[in-house]
Amino acid sequence: MADVAIRFKDVDKWFGKLKVLSDINLAVVAGEVVVVCGPSGSGKSTLIRCVNGLEGIQGGDLIVLGESIVRPGVSMSGLRTRVGMVFQSFNLFPHMTVLQNITLAPVRVRGLGATEAEKTARALLERVRIPDKADHYPANLSGGQQQRVAIARALAMQPKIMLFDEPTSALDPEMINEVLDVMTDLAKDGMTMMVVTHEMGFARRVAHRVVFMDGGRVVEEATPEAFFATARSDRAKEFLSKILSH
Amino acid sequence: MNYQFKWSVLWSGQSGVWLLQGLITTVEISALAWVLAAALGILSGALRTVPWKPARALATAYVEFFRNVPLLVWMFFWYFGVPPLLPRAVQDWIFNHGAEFWAGMFALGVYHGARMSEVIRSGIQAIPRTQFEASVAMGLTTFQAYRLVIVPIALRLIVPPATSESLNLLKNSSVALTISVAELTFQTRQIETYTAKAIEALTAGTVIYLVLCVGIAAIMARVERRFAIPGLIARGG
Ligand SMILES: Nc1ncnc2c1ncn2[C@@H]1O[C@H](COP(=O)(O)OP(=O)(O)O)[C@@H](O)[C@H]1O
Numbered sequence: 001m002a003d004v005a006i007r008f009k010d011v012d013k014w015f016g017k018l019k020v021l022s023d024i025n026l027a028v029v030a031g032e033v034v035v036v037c038g039p040s041g042s043g044k045s046t047l048i049r050c051v052n053g054l055e056g057i058q059g060g061d062l063i064v065l066g067e068s069i070v071r072p073g074v075s076m077s078g079l080r081t082r083v084g085m086v087f088q089s090f091n092l093f094p095h096m097t098v099l100q101n102i103t104l105a106p107v108r109v110r111g112l113g114a115t116e117a118e119k120t121a122r123a124l125l126e127r128v129r130i131p132d133k134a135d136h137y138p139a140n141l142s143g144g145q146q147q148r149v150a151i152a153r154a155l156a157m158q159p160k161i162m163l164f165d166e167p168t169s170a171l172d173p174e175m176i177n178e179v180l181d182v183m184t185d186l187a188k189d190g191m192t193m194m195v196v197t198h199e200m201g202f203a204r205r206v207a208h209r210v211v212f213m214d215g216g217r218v219v220e221e222a223t224p225e226a227f228f229a230t231a232r233s234d235r236a237k238e239f240l241s242k243i244l245s246h
Numbered sequence: 247m248n249y250q251f252k253w254s255v256l257w258s259g260q261s262g263v264w265l266l267q268g269l270i271t272t273v274e275i276s277a278l279a280w281v282l283a284a285a286l287g288i289l290s291g292a293l294r295t296v297p298w299k300p301a302r303a304l305a306t307a308y309v310e311f312f313r314n315v316p317l318l319v320w321m322f323f324w325y326f327g328v329p330p331l332l333p334r335a336v337q338d339w340i341f342n343h344g345a346e347f348w349a350g351m352f353a354l355g356v357y358h359g360a361r362m363s364e365v366i367r368s369g370i371q372a373i374p375r376t377q378f379e380a381s382v383a384m385g386l387t388t389f390q391a392y393r394l395v396i397v398p399i400a401l402r403l404i405v406p407p408a409t410s411e412s413l414n415l416l417k418n419s420s421v422a423l424t425i426s427v428a429e430l431t432f433q434t435r436q437i438e439t440y441t442a443k444a445i446e447a448l449t450a451g452t453v454i455y456l457v458l459c460v461g462i463a464a465i466m467a468r469v470e471r472r473f474a475i476p477g478l479i480a481r482g483g
């Protein structure tokens with residue numbers, strides 16, 4: 001059996017009295033791309049935010065890269081150097097140039113020298129196809145460019161897993177593909193990815209598995225072909241008809 | 247009314263030297279207190295926003311205490327209240343080493359630190375929470391996230407209100423005359439006493455404060471432009 005990168009075991013999560021994740025059992029194998037979809041408020045963001053400890057869990061166990069992250073004394077910042085995250089709202093640091101954004105964590109957390117970090121950063125900017133923007137500030141980039149910088153910034157830590165929380169939802173339609181293309185490259189290179197997205201074309205082409213959530217539960221889990229052809233639950237059918245109709 | 251203006255009192259006799267000494271003392275006490283206030287303000291302002299309750303409670307207690315005690319009372323507290331609690335030898339030593347200056351500086355810095363804290367907290371709270379999340383998501387510790395991302399952004403946002411607060415500090419340094427720190431206001435009073443020329447002496451003091459404040463405001467405006475965050479709406483200068 002291939003290496004399991006992420007394993008949710010009976011995970012429960014509450015926000016105060018509100019239960020937002022119920023009984024989640026899910027394993028993501030190394031190198032696998034899992035697309036998470038479902039209606040708004042179904043717990044998709046919360047699910048992937050648990051993986052890098054941005055949210056804690058109240059029940060069950062969550063094992064990331066062989067380590068339980070609910071064990072007392074586990075190093076969150078250590079975990080997060082191995083798990084990269086890309087947010088819907090890009091979240092580049094506005095007072096730093098693109099290059100500074102990308103080199104910050106490698107220098108401060110991994111202790112890389114400035115020259116080496118810069119070299120890596122420039123290579124990553126090539127990879128996300130904006131090598132000429134190194135000295136720009138985020139405010140002077142388009143949304144699509146900012147999101148690609150955010151991806152480069154996460155990759156600079158050489159993570160084993162990448163989490164994406166609706167990375168294209170804040171983008172104008174004409175910029176969506178430039179970001180999806182970068183993510184597709186990343187998937188082809190064998191990165192383990194959990195991607196919350198409504199881009200069903202991406203799911204069809206790139207995902208190994210689609211997870212459909214509703215009301216804090218994983219309702220369906222299937223290959224993209226199976227999911228799109230024969231979604232079983234009514235909720236998933238309804239969701240798909242809405243998503244695919246525009 | 248037959249008041250005789252005699253502006254020459256300002257440069258004859260001791261007056262010029264007194265004014266200069268007063269100016270130097272005012273600048274010294276304000277600059278040191280400002281450093282203390284900035285350090286305390288950044289520290290407590292940041293602590294008031296961290297995800298750890300005891301730290302928030304401590305910082306809040308500090309701010310609420312000092313915002314609600316008059317500066318004058320606080321200066322008296324350090325100058326008249328605290329030294330008698332100390333051993334005789336220590337008392338003698340500090341009174342021989344400018345106790346009033348240090349008591350005044352400390353009171354001023356701690357008091358304005360509490361006010362600076364509110365300014366910095368409001369700056370931090372203007373930053374979307376996701377900036378903090380993005381920082382820690384790439385492996386920075388909470389401390390690093392604050393030091394490298396959150397506080398640097400907040401400081402850029404708060405230059406205008408921090409400038410006002412700094413000017414307040416400078417002006418409030420005059421309260422230290424009540425514990426006989428020989429700062430600018432103290433010296434103008436002294437000139438007035440010796441020459442009986444109140445208008446002239448107070449005018450000199452007023453003009454010097456004005457020049458200091460306008461100068462500081464001009465410097466801060468340059469700092470603001472130099473460190474402005476690209477993409478934010480430019481403010482008037
Ligand atoms: N910080 C929070 N505090 C309280 N409730 C939250 C918080 N974040 C999310 N929720 C709630 O948890 C549920 C799941 O949210 P989320 O994971 O963001 O859903 P999705 O990403 O699928 O839209 C929603 O009901 C949402 O209102």
Ligand SMILES: [Mg+2]
Binds near residue numbers: 045046
């Ligand atoms: Mg969401």
